Amino acid sequence: MKLIVKVLCTIGLFSLLSIGKANAQVGKPFIHDPSTIAECDGKYYTFGTFGGGLISEDGWTWNVGGVRPGGGAAPDVLKIGDRYLIVYGATGGGLAGGHNGTILTMWNKSLDPKSPDFKYSEPIKVASSDGIEDNDAIDPGLLLDPTDGRLWLSYGTYFGYIRLVELDPKTGKRVEGNKALNIAIDCEASDLLYREGWYYLLGTHGTCCDGPNSTYNIVVGRSRKVTGPYLDNMGRDMLKGGGKMVVSAGDRLIGPGHFGRIVVGDGIEKMSCHYEADLDQSGRSILGIRPLLWKNGWPVAGDNFKEGTYEIESERRGYALELRVDFTRMPGGMRFNRNTDEPVKPVPSQELADVIKSWPAGNIAVRINDYMFRPHQRWTISQVPGAGGYLGGPYYKIVIAGTDRALAATPEAELVTVPTFTGALEQLWRIDQLTDGTYRIMPKVALNSKEQLALVSSGDSTPTLARFDMNSDNSKWNFRAH
Amino acid sequence: MNIKRSALLLVAVVAILSGLRSQGQSVNSGKADVITENDTSRSITPFFIPATASKKAPNAEGFIQRWLLLEPINKSIRSNLVFTDNYLKTQFETDYFPNQFTVIPKNGEKVNVGQQELLWHALESPNFNVKLFRFAYGLRKQTYAVLFWAVTIVNSPREIKNVRLAVGSNGGSMWWLNGKEALILDGDRRMVMDDCVSTRLALNKGKNIIRGAVINGPGLSDFCVRLLDEKGASINDLTITLQ
Numbered sequence: 001m002k003l004i005v006k007v008l009c010t011i012g013l014f015s016l017l018s019i020g021k022a023n024a025q026v027g028k029p030f031i032h033d034p035s036t037i038a039e040c041d042g043k044y045y046t047f048g049t050f051g052g053g054l055i056s057e058d059g060w061t062w063n064v065g066g067v068r069p070g071g072g073a074a075p076d077v078l079k080i081g082d083r084y085l086i087v088y089g090a091t092g093g094g095l096a097g098g099h100n101g102t103i104l105t106m107w108n109k110s111l112d113p114k115s116p117d118f119k120y121s122e123p124i125k126v127a128s129s130d131g132i133e134d135n136d137a138i139d140p141g142l143l144l145d146p147t148d149g150r151l152w153l154s155y156g157t158y159f160g161y162i163r164l165v166e167l168d169p170k171t172g173k174r175v176e177g178n179k180a181l182n183i184a185i186d187c188e189a190s191d192l193l194y195r196e197g198w199y200y201l202l203g204t205h206g207t208c209c210d211g212p213n214s215t216y217n218i219v220v221g222r223s224r225k226v227t228g229p230y231l232d233n234m235g236r237d238m239l240k241g242g243g244k245m246v247v248s249a250g251d252r253l254i255g256p257g258h259f260g261r262i263v264v265g266d267g268i269e270k271m272s273c274h275y276e277a278d279l280d281q282s283g284r285s286i287l288g289i290r291p292l293l294w295k296n297g298w299p300v301a302g303d304n305f306k307e308g309t310y311e312i313e314s315e316r317r318g319y320a321l322e323l324r325v326d327f328t329r330m331p332g333g334m335r336f337n338r339n340t341d342e343p344v345k346p347v348p349s350q351e352l353a354d355v356i357k358s359w360p361a362g363n364i365a366v367r368i369n370d371y372m373f374r375p376h377q378r379w380t381i382s383q384v385p386g387a388g389g390y391l392g393g394p395y396y397k398i399v400i401a402g403t404d405r406a407l408a409a410t411p412e413a414e415l416v417t418v419p420t421f422t423g424a425l426e427q428l429w430r431i432d433q434l435t436d437g438t439y440r441i442m443p444k445v446a447l448n449s450k451e452q453l454a455l456v457s458s459g460d461s462t463p464t465l466a467r468f469d470m471n472s473d474n475s476k477w478n479f480r481a482h
Numbered sequence: 483m484n485i486k487r488s489a490l491l492l493v494a495v496v497a498i499l500s501g502l503r504s505q506g507q508s509v510n511s512g513k514a515d516v517i518t519e520n521d522t523s524r525s526i527t528p529f530f531i532p533a534t535a536s537k538k539a540p541n542a543e544g545f546i547q548r549w550l551l552l553e554p555i556n557k558s559i560r561s562n563l564v565f566t567d568n569y570l571k572t573q574f575e576t577d578y579f580p581n582q583f584t585v586i587p588k589n590g591e592k593v594n595v596g597q598q599e600l601l602w603h604a605l606e607s608p609n610f611n612v613k614l615f616r617f618a619y620g621l622r623k624q625t626y627a628v629l630f631w632a633v634t635i636v637n638s639p640r641e642i643k644n645v646r647l648a649v650g651s652n653g654g655s656m657w658w659l660n661g662k663e664a665l666i667l668d669g670d671r672r673m674v675m676d677d678c679v680s681t682r683l684a685l686n687k688g689k690n691i692i693r694g695a696v697i698n699g700p701g702l703s704d705f706c707v708r709l710l711d712e713k714g715a716s717i718n719d720l721t722i723t724l725q
C-alpha cells in the first residue's frame with residue numbers, strides 16, 4: 001500500500017510539474033490556405049488551395065472530403081441567408097509565374113457533397129490584376145457588414161497592395177461602378193471583421209511555404225470605417241506596413257497564416273488558420289483552430305488548452321475547486337519568536353500520500369475554497385482519446401492529481417467526484433477559452449437537462465451546473481499551474 | 483498565399499505546375515512571366531521623377547524621398563531566409579565598385595560590377611517609400627535576386643544629438659550615417675515604417691551622408707527612411723540634396 005501511495009504521489013508530482021502540448025486538430029487536417037470554417041447541417045467545412053477541403057463531424061477531427069471546383073488558391077466561405085458564397089483566386093500569387101490574378105465567386109446551398117442541394121453555381125469574376133500593377137488578385141476574404149448588410153471583399157498578396165471591393169450580397173457580383181481601394185501593403189491572406197464599432201483588417205506577414213522555416217504570422221489593424229485607414233496600436237497605417245501581432249509560432253506549430261473568425265456563441269470566438277508546419281505531424285501544413293481573445297479592443301490568439309495539473313480557480317472570488325474532504329494540517333504551527341540564526345531549510349509540501357487515506361472511498365462532493373496547493377485542490381486534466389470533441393478542442397477528463405478520481409456532472413445538475421473515471425459522458429468536459437481570457441467549463445452532458453450547462457459558482461464556496469452567462473464572473477474559471 | 487516570395491522548394495514548384503496543368507492552364511515555356519516580359523510600356527514613372535536641385539525637405543512624416551539609386555546588382559539568392567546578420571555583412575562589405583562607401587555619385591555616372599555596367603540615377607519618390615522593385619522593373623533590370631545601393635545627403639541647420647535613423651525595408655538592408663554603420667535589417671522582411679531604428683547618433687551641422695544597401699531574393703523591394711529625434715518625433719527641418 002505504501003508503495004502504491006508513493007507511486008501515486010510520484011505521478012501526481014510529475015503531473016504537477018508538467019504542462020502538456022496544446023494540440024492542433026486531429027485526423028488528417030492537412031491543408032494550406034484554409035477558408036474560414038463554415039458550419040453546414042451540423043458539420044464543419046474548410047477549403048484550401050488547389051481545390052478540395054476538409055470536413056469535420058465535431059470540429060475536432062478533420063478529414064478530407066470537402067469539394068470545391070476551380071482549383072486555384074486560398075478560398076474563403078461566407079454564409080449569406082441560406083446559401084454559401086465561396087470565393088477563390090483562380091490564378092496569381094506566382095502560380096503561373098506572374099501576378100495576373102482573378103478572383104471568382106460562386107454559390108452553393110450546401111457544403112455537404114452528399115446533400116441533394118449540393119451544386120455550385122457558375123463562377124463569376126469579381127476582381128483581377130493585370131500582372132503588372134502593384135496588386136495580385138489572390139487570397140480573398142469576405143465580410144458581410146452587420147451594421148448595414150453590405151458585402152466586402154479584400155484581396156492581394158505581398159505583391160503590392162491589399163485591395164477592398166464591394167460585392168452584391170444577393171448575387172455575389174461586384175457592385176457596378178465600384179472601384180478598388182488600397183487598404184494595406186505587403187500582407188497576404190487578408191480578412192476583415194467587425195466588432196463593437198471597429199472594422200479590423202487581418203493580414204499575414206512573413207515567409208510562406210517553407211515548412212518549418214516559414215515565418216508567417218498574422219497581424220491586425222483597425223478602422224472606424226470599412227474603407228480604412230487601418231491603423232495598428234502605434235497608429236501606423238497598414239498602408240505603411242503597420243500591424244499588431246495576433247499570432248505567431250509556438251507550441252511546435254510554425255507559421256500561422258490565413259486568419260478566419262468564427263463566433264461560436266456569447267463570449268466564445270475561435271480563429272481558424274493554417275500552420276505552415278506542425279513539428280508533431282511530419283512538419284506538414286495543417287489546419288489550426290484556437291480561441292480568439294479580445295484585449296483592449298484588439299484581437300489576439302488565445303492558447304488551446306494544455307493538458308496538465310492545475311488549480312481550477314473561480315473568477316468570482318479567486319477560490320479553487322476542491323474535494324469536500326477534511327482539511328489536513330501540515331506539521332508545524334506558530335512560527336513567532338524563532339531564532340533568526342536557526343538554519344533555514346525547505347519544508348516539504350503536503351503530498352497525496354499524507355492525506356488520501358483520510359478520504360472517503362466512494363463519491364466525494366466538491367466545493368470551492370481558498371487555494372493552499374493541497375492534494376485535494378490539484379486537478380489533472382487530460383484528453384480522452386476517442387471521446388471526440390468540439391470546435392477546436394477534445395473532451396477532457398478532470399481528475400484529482402495522482403488519482404483516477406474524476407469530476408462528474410450529476411443528474412440533478414450538480415457536481416461530484418467518482419472514484420474512478422469510466423469515460424461516461426457526464427465525466428467528459430469541454431473547455432473553451434473565453435474572449436476575455438478566462439475559461440468556460442462544460443460537461444458533455446448533464447443528465448435530465450436539455451440545456452447545455454456550465455460549471456458555475458452559485459456562491460463563493462459552492463459550485464453547481466447552470467446556464468453560462470458571459471456577463472457574470474460566476475461562469476468563468478482560470479487554470480493556474482503553481 | 484505567396485508562392486513567389488518564398489523559398490520555392492522543388493517539390494512545391496512541381497506541385498504547383500502540376501496543379502496548373504490539371505486545371506488546363508498554360509504554363510509558359512521557360513519564361514518566368516510572359517506578361518511582364520511582353521510589357522513594352524515599362525517605366526519608372528509614376529513611382530519616380532528625376533531629382534532636381536530645388537530645395538526639398540523630408541515629407542510631412544519626415545520620410546526622405548530624394549535618393550541616388552544604383553541600378554541593381556544581380557545576385558544569386560535562393561531564399562530570403564538566408565539574410566542573417568553575417569550573410570548581410572558579407573554581402574554588403576564585398577567590394578562591388580570603387581569607393582562604394584565614400585562616393586557621392588552623379589546622376590548618370592557609370593560603374594562596372596562584374597560583367598554589369600550600372601548607372602546611378604538621381605530620383606525622387608512621390609511616395610513615402612522608395613520602390614526599388616519598380617525602379618528595376620521600369621529600367622528592364624532584374625527584379626528579383628538583386629542588391630541595390632542608395633545614397634542621399636541630409637543637410638541639418640544645426641548639430642542634433644540623440645538622433646535615430648529609422649528604416650523599413652523589403653529585403654535585408656544595412657545603413658550607414660557619415661560612414662559609420664547605423665543599423666542592419668536582417669531576415670525576410672516586409673517594409674514597415676520605423677521597423678528598425680539605430681542607436682542614438684548625432685547629425686552634424688551641415689552635410690550628413692546616409693548610405694544604404696538593400697538585398698532581396700523574390701520580393702517587392704523597397705525601403706523607407708526617416709530621422710527621429712530623442713522624443714521619437716520625425717525631424718523635418720532638414721534639406722535633402724544629392725551633392
